[in-house]
Amino acid sequence: MRFVLAVITLVIAALLVLLGLAQRTVFAPPDSVTSSVTTTSSAPVTIIPASALKAYPGRESIHIEGDGTSFAAYAKTADITAWVGDSAHNRVSYDTSLKKLVSKTVEGTSGSVPDPRDSDLWYTEFSGQALNFSLDAPDDISLIVATDGTKPAPSNLSVSWPLSTATPLVGPLVTAGLLVFLIGIGLFVWAIVHHRRTRGPRRSSGGGRRPKLPRAERQGSVRSSRRAALGASAGKGSRGRRMVAVVPIVLVGALGLAGCSSDYWPQGPSDSTAATATPTPSASAEAPGDALQPPAVTVAQAKRIIERIVSVQTRADKAGSTDLASTRFTGPALEQRTASYAIRKNDDSAALPVSIPTGSVTLTLPQQTDSWPRTVFALVKDNDSTKVAPVGVMLTQESARDAFKVDYLVGLEAGAEIPKVAPATTGAARLAPDVKLLAMEPDKIAAAYADVLKDGKESASAAAFQTSGDTLRPKIGKSYKDKKAAALPATAKIAYSSSVNDEPSIAFATNDAGAIVSVAINETETVTPTKKGAEVNTEGEVKSLSGVDKSTKGIEATYGVELLFSVPPVGSDDKIVLLGFSQALISAKEVS
Structure with a gap:
């Protein structure tokens, strides 16, 4: 009976193991x-x-x-x-x-x-x-x-x-199989020990006495019965050892399988709780109404947009196609390119205006908005030349179906330090043109700087702008204008005027409560004869764009100037700093 219990226990152990293995095969869930x-x-x-x-x-x-x-x-x-x-x-x-x-x-x-x-x-x-x-x-x-x-x-x-392929019953079933197997082995050993203790001839309980065999026959009979008993015991032990040899192999292999993954075991309440736990609102959490709007683009989007613009820029510049350029340029940036293409039709050696280099986007500052129009500011660095200044690009997107276009494009001043701004994953607010939180309202900066270019230190706005690092003033400022006027012959005179470009200013908030501001102005030079019969001669880009060699009426040339400023917050002792600019002829014609 003990051997029967041992065999039944081992069979149960094998069934448990097989059922555990079936969880990963026959009963395995779909993936x-x-x-x-x-x-x-x-x-x-x-x-x-x-x-x-x-x-x-x-x-x-x-x-x-x-x-x-x-x-x-x-x-x-x-x-x-x-x-x-x-x-x-x-x-x-x-x-x-x-x-x-x-x-x-x-x-x-x-x-x-x-x-x-x-x-x-x-x-x-x-x-x-x-x-x-x-x-x-x-x-x-x-x-x-x-x-x-x-x-x-x-x-x-x-x-x-x-789908989850977890089979949490594998581990318990195989482990249970192993435990039952160990119990079965214990029963089997107990059965063998008990059998050996009780082996040998049994005395008859009858009252009669059996006849005595001769000594030789009696010894042979005892040896035969012992050999028979030992033979039977050895047969059972052999079969038991074979079973003991096979079942552990299955059990150990299955147990190794069950132990190699948490998917084979039930997960406790703490695991599921941790997986689904949500933060508890705190007193410092923002109210839903104060949630920031998402950034207009991601860094990856901005890089891809810049790459597409550079591709269009390259093809448009090569073909001199304003139509192609207009798919990715607008505002002051498009004005400069349109005039440049017209100039290059008559003089292909004429320089192009500031261009976006094929390089790395080193800064992405998207507007915080979920509506349109949208704006993004980016800095692009030329990877092939350290002599080419990085450029600042102000991109605008008018509607969801429109492409982002370059509105302002400037080359940075040497040593220009861009104020610290929010990360691209957060973005920054685009400030209103008349915001009162800055040292000067964005929509007044263009006119104020134009006055500085005209009157220099005598300008009423001169104190608001930093002189150091501003390389544009020597090029088109008061000293330049005075020298050019003095160089004209007595038969001609020159007059200067400026106006604010129709394109709205763009201002992005910076971390110090200041702003990065893009504006544009138009600087006009009008040269007219001072004596009857005198003529004004044209040359270079003015001649190529106007198509006029000389005129008795005079020549009017307008230069588009795009400007990028760092503007401090209101109440600050810092001055407005020119970060970059681009200047190009956008119009030339005979005075009417």
Whole structure:
């Protein structure tokens, strides 16, 4: 009976181990779940919001396919919504009751959208016949799917999510199997010991006496019975040893498997609590109404935008194409390039205005905003030459569907120190043109500096600006103007005037409560004859742009000047510092 109990125990141990192993094989859970949806409308765009992408936890694997080339991109949900606008589109959601993705068509007033490729809003985009990619989308991210903006959006969409393959019963089952196995071994040893203690001939309990065998026969009979008993015992022990040899191998291997991962064991309440714990609001936490708006772009977006602008700049400069340049330049920056292209048609040796080098974006300062227009300030350094000054680029985006364009573009002064600003992940506020928190209101800086260029130290605004490090004043300031006037012959005279460019000033808050401010002015030189019959001769860029060799009426030349200043906060003893500038001829004509 003891041997039977031992065998039954060992069988139970084997069953427990096999059941534990089955958790990783026969009963193993699936490693992913997939939901597919097919759109049948003619809408040119499909939006998959974060709520659908995050129907299950984990990284999403996405498959998109339709007729022709498919396009997909992900970006902030608010940006995608603004880009789609009132156009018809499909909206995918996850139906929790049906446990699958479903699509609904949202009718709109427009049946098409612009080509979505290369929009500055997208974080990353994908294009191809059949798209397969993965995301780990945050809660504020959505996916936009399209073709070319006119044709229907790709119809076949599927999203796969990883599932937990944890089998928490493996460890307990295998461990229980081992314990039962040890108990079985103990029972087996106990059975053998008991058998050996009770082996040998038993006396008869009857009252009669058996006849005595001869001595030789009696000894042979005893030896035969002992050999038989020992033979039976040895047979059982051999089979037991074979079983003992096989079961441990299975148990030890399974136990090694069970012990190598936490997925094979139940997780305690503390683990799940830690995984789902959320911070407790504190007294210092910001109220919802005080939450900062998101930065207009990420660092990666800014770098990609600058790269695209440099590409357009290179091609536009080579072709002298204002139309091409206007896709990435606007305001004062475009004015300088437009005039430059006209000059270079007559003189291809003429220098181009300040350009963005092919190099590294060393500073990205996006505006804190979730609406439009949007602004970004960036510094770009030439990686190939230390002699080329870094440039400051002020980018603006008028609407969700517009590209970011260069509004102001300046070369930095030697030794210019940019004030400390917020990190790109936070961004900075764009200040109002008439903000009273600075030493001078942004929309008054251009006129004040123009007066300094005209009158020098005698200007009423001279005390507000730092002279040291300002290399623009010697080039176009009062001393330059006086020398140029003195060099004219007696038959001609020169008059100077200035005006503030129509482009609004742009001011970004800095960490010291000051601001980085971009403005532009137009400096005009008008040369006229002083005697009847006298002529004014033109040369260089003025001649190339005006197309006039000489004139008895006079010549008017206007130079566009873009300026970047560091402005201290109100009440500070610091002065306004010129950080950089660019100057180029933008107009030349005969006096009417």
